[in-house]
Structures are given as C-alpha cells and as structure tokens.
Amino acid sequence: TDIADGLTRRVENVTDTLSETLFEPVIRLGVTGLSRAGKTVFITSLVANLMDRGRMPGLLAASEGRISAAFLQPQPDDTVPRFDYETHLAALTAPDPRWPDSTRAVSELRLSLRVRPSGLLAGLSGPRTVHLDIVDYPGEWLLDLALLDKSYTDWSAEVLSRIANRPQAAAYLEQARSTDTAARLDEPVAQSLAKGFTACLHAARDAGFYDCTPGRFLLPGDMAGSPALTFAPLAPPDSPPRKSLWREMERRFEAYKAQIVKPFFRDHFARIDRQIVLVDALGAIHGGPQAVEDMRRAMADILSAFRPGRNAFLSRLLMGRRVEKILFAATKADHLHHTQHARLTAIMAALTREARDRADFAGAETQSMTLAALRATVEETVRHNGRTLDCVRGRLLETGKQAAFYPGDLPEDPARLLTPARDGADKWLDADYQVMNFAPARLTLRPGEGPPHIRLDRAAQFLIGDRL
Numbered sequence: 001t002d003i004a005d006g007l008t009r010r011v012e013n014v015t016d017t018l019s020e021t022l023f024e025p026v027i028r029l030g031v032t033g034l035s036r037a038g039k040t041v042f043i044t045s046l047v048a049n050l051m052d053r054g055r056m057p058g059l060l061a062a063s064e065g066r067i068s069a070a071f072l073q074p075q076p077d078d079t080v081p082r083f084d085y086e087t088h089l090a091a092l093t094a095p096d097p098r099w100p101d102s103t104r105a106v107s108e109l110r111l112s113l114r115v116r117p118s119g120l121l122a123g124l125s126g127p128r129t130v131h132l133d134i135v136d137y138p139g140e141w142l143l144d145l146a147l148l149d150k151s152y153t154d155w156s157a158e159v160l161s162r163i164a165n166r167p168q169a170a171a172y173l174e175q176a177r178s179t180d181t182a183a184r185l186d187e188p189v190a191q192s193l194a195k196g197f198t199a200c201l202h203a204a205r206d207a208g209f210y211d212c213t214p215g216r217f218l219l220p221g222d223m224a225g226s227p228a229l230t231f232a233p234l235a236p237p238d239s240p241p242r243k244s245l246w247r248e249m250e251r252r253f254e255a256y257k258a259q260i261v262k263p264f265f266r267d268h269f270a271r272i273d274r275q276i277v278l279v280d281a282l283g284a285i286h287g288g289p290q291a292v293e294d295m296r297r298a299m300a301d302i303l304s305a306f307r308p309g310r311n312a313f314l315s316r317l318l319m320g321r322r323v324e325k326i327l328f329a330a331t332k333a334d335h336l337h338h339t340q341h342a343r344l345t346a347i348m349a350a351l352t353r354e355a356r357d358r359a360d361f362a363g364a365e366t367q368s369m370t371l372a373a374l375r376a377t378v379e380e381t382v383r384h385n386g387r388t389l390d391c392v393r394g395r396l397l398e399t400g401k402q403a404a405f406y407p408g409d410l411p412e413d414p415a416r417l418l419t420p421a422r423d424g425a426d427k428w429l430d431a432d433y434q435v436m437n438f439a440p441a442r443l444t445l446r447p448g449e450g451p452p453h454i455r456l457d458r459a460a461q462f463l464i465g466d467r468l
C-alpha cells in the first residue's frame with residue numbers, strides 16, 4: 001500500500017503541476033545582489049505594494065485595474081525556507097519603524113495575482129491566476145561559480161596574491177606562512193586557519209572590497225561549521241603527503257564545489273525566469289575609488305553567471321534554458337534628489353557595461369534603473385550661502401533627528417568614477433560625497449508626499465508586466 005500510496009501521490013503531483021503550468025502560469029523571479037544591497041527591503045516592499053494596490057501606477061496591469069486580487073500562498077518548494085515577509089513588514093510598519101534583518105541565505109515566497117486579460121481577450125475569458133515565485137539569494141553565492149573552474153592550487157595562488165598587500169589580510173597571511181601544510185591533518189589547526197581566513201574576508205568586506213569568495217564564508221546559511229566550510233587558501237608544499245593538512249584542505253575545497261556550489265545552481269539558480277540584480281552603487285561611491293573598482297569587478301563576476309556559455313557546468317545544467325530578463329538596479333535612490341537619478345542610472349549602466357559588452361546574456365533583455373524600494377526621505381530645496389541646493393530630508397538612524405541633507409553632485413560622466421585617477425592621487429568627487437543612514441519612514445506616507453517608493457512599479461513592469 002505504501003507503493004500504491006506513493007504512486008497515487010505522484011500522479012496527483014503530476015496532474016497538479018500540469019494544471020498549474022497549463023492554466024496558471026508561474027514566474028520565478030530571482031532577487032539577488034551583494035550583502036546590504038537592499039534585497040530584503042525590495043521584496044518586502046514589492047509584495048506590500050502589490051497586495052495594497054493603487055500605489056504601482058507604472059505597472060500597466062495595475063493602472064489598467066486588471067489585478068483583482070493579490071494574495072500569499074504556500075510556496076511550491078517544501079524544503080526552501082520561506083521569505084519571512086510578515087516579520088519584515090512588521091519591522092517597516094511599526095510605530096517606530098526599523099530596517100528588517102538582511103538576507104543571509106536563500107528563501108522563497110509565492111505571491112499569486114488574479115489578473116483579467118487585456119486587449120482582445122478581455123471580453124472572452126475570465127480572470128486567471130499568475131503565480132509569482134520570488135527567490136531571494138545572496139549575490140555572494142553567484143561569485144562561487146568561478147570556483148568551479150579552479151583547482152585548489154589555482155584558487156589558493158590567486159587568493160594569496162590578491163590579498164598579499166592588504167592590511168586586513170596580514171594576520172591570516174602570517175598564520176598561513178607559519179603553518180606546516182605537509183604535516184598530518186590536525187582538526188584544530190584547520191579550524192583555526194578557516195577562522196582566520198573568514199575574519200580576513202569580513203575585514204576586507206568592511207574595508208569596501210566586494211570580491212569575497214567563497215561566498216558561504218561570509219554567509220554560511222545552515223552550513224556554518226561543516227567540514228566543507230573549514231578550509232582556507234594555502235600555498236602547496238612540495239609533493240604534499242596523503243592525509244596531510246594540505247591534502248585535506250584540497251579535498252574540502254572540492255567538497256565545497258560539489259556539495260554546496262553545484263546544488264545551489266541546480267536547485268535554485270537554474271530555475272529562474274526573470275532576475276533583478278540590486279546594487280548599492282551609492283555605498284560603493286561613498287567608499288571611494290577602490291570600492292567602485294572592486295564593485296565593478298564583482299559585478300562582472302556575478303554577471304558571468306548569466307552568460308552560461310562560459311561555464312561548462314552551467315551550460316550542461318541549463319540545457320538552453322535561459323533567464324528572459326535581467327534588471328540591474330541601483331538601490332536607495334531616495335538618498336538623492338531626483339535631479340541626480342539619471343546620473344546614478346548612467347553609473348549603474350557603466351558598472352555593468354563591460355559584462356554586457358562581452359555577451360548579450362544569451363539573448364536576455366536587460367535594463368538599468370535607479371530605484372528606492374522604500375522612500376525614507378522627502379525632497380527639499382534649501383538656500384545656503386546664496387546657492388540653492390536640492391536636498392533630501394529624513395530621520396537619521398543614529399539620533400532619530402530630522403535632517404535635510406545635500407550629498408554632493410554625482411559626476412555627469414560615469415567614466416570619472418570608473419577610471420582610476422591618472423595622477424595616482426586618491427582624488428574623489430569634488431564635494432566630499434557622503435551617504436547618510438536614514439531610518440525607514442513608515443510604509444504609509446501622507447498624501448502629497450509622493451508614493452512610498454521610487455520606480456518600484458517600473459521595475460515590476462519590466463520584470464513581470466508582459467506576463468500579466
């Protein structure tokens with residue numbers, strides 16, 4: 001009977017899936033970006049604004065009044081953590097609103113929309129249900145794709161040379177140098193090396209470096225402490241003996257690739273139809289030339305995941321399947337007066353240009369945009385020393401005080417940010433460009449203060465509008 005039960009269940013599953021794909025289209029929307037890019041806030045606000053209709057005029061199906069209902073449903077994947085929408089929304093809508101906890105691992109949420117068809121079909125058929133499966137995952141995990149092509153020896157050599165001159169890496173480099181890598185594996189030594197290397201990655205990240213592979217060292221998810229995460233880059237000894245520390249590190253590096261990186265791409269990445277890549281470009285600009293350059297390189301690496309031709313494993317996995325649309329979005333646009341938004345969009349396009357020039361993402365449609373998933377500011381023009389300044393005003397996170405704030409002008413020509421200064425000086429934008437930390441505004445702005453987001457509706461139109 002177990003077998004019969006199993007069979008019946010399987011047949012039911014198959015028919016469920018069939019009727020779903022025949023009558024209820026599913027869009028799998030991937031949301032990614034490096035840590036702090038704004039993924040959690042984006043998803044929470046997108047879902048809240050879609051459920052509370054009337055605030056998404058740039059989404060045609062919404063402005064045409066064709067979305068008759070939007071509701072959350074159990075997601076199709078039983079083993080993927082659910083995106084904690086209610087908790088995040090509660091943080092943002094509390095009387096004293098807080099920013100929600102950031103993305104640490106992959107999670108998923110299904111939003112279902114009842115949509116009346118448009119155009120010729122409008123009178124002929126009733127509303128249909130479109131499922132939007134939102135998959136949230138750290139951009140750091142995409143950086144791991146490049147590891148698949150590398151041996152432990154190559155990877156170690158590359159990392160050690162990249163971090164050789166970084167002050168944040170000094171402690172780890174010393175630790176690695178003074179370790180006898182040909183000695184028999186001693187687990188505490190391996191753990192201490194992994195810990196030292198992880199600390200080095202965190203310090204690098206805090207200093208504004210974005211290329212911090214292996215991605216799980218920064219965001220381990222539920223893998224923290226497992227052997228596959230207990231390795232570190234080490235120069236190979238001459239003919240490392242079996243069971244030596246170095247051999248075991250090599251084995252774990254391979255386990256990381258086979259048991260962590262590949263399953264992520266197979267189970268999550270390969271099934272995405274539409275993708276948004278969020279970028280805290282303002283944060284990088286604030287960090288200075290080094291941070292911008294590093295961000296540009298990290299973007300190129302992240303985006304190589306969307307050009308599967310370059311990677312044998314991914315090509316085999318996708319078998320011709322592709323992401324149909326990719327949106328590159330600079331987040332936190334509410335830190336800037338709208339007169340600066342076009343410049344930020346140009347910077348965003350420039351940041352991703354190299355990657356886009358090299359290939360057209362296997363035919364995916366791409367666009368760059370500047371948005372704020374949650375407006376924390378209002379605009380204000382103030383006179384200062386006889387000049388008028390276009391400012392933004394918000395409540396400061398640290399003090400809770402209101403402040404109007406002029407962050408400085410972004411350059412009109414993005415090349416000024418992306419080509420390191422010739423004279424070698426760390427000269428950065430004329431005004432010292434600044435970023436402030438604003439507390440979130442309640443998700444309800446009063447009438448006359450504008451919508452609670454900036455261009456979230458246009459992002460939604462680009463990503464899913466054609467399927468509604």
Ligand code: GDP
Binds near residue numbers: 101
């Ligand atoms: P994640 O790591 O990609 O999930 O990033 P989060 O969504 O947690 O965002 C990180 C931080 O960026 C938040 O805590 C906010 O401080 C800030 N942030 C994100 N989105 C916005 C936005 O639309 N406006 C403003 N002003 N700040 C934002």
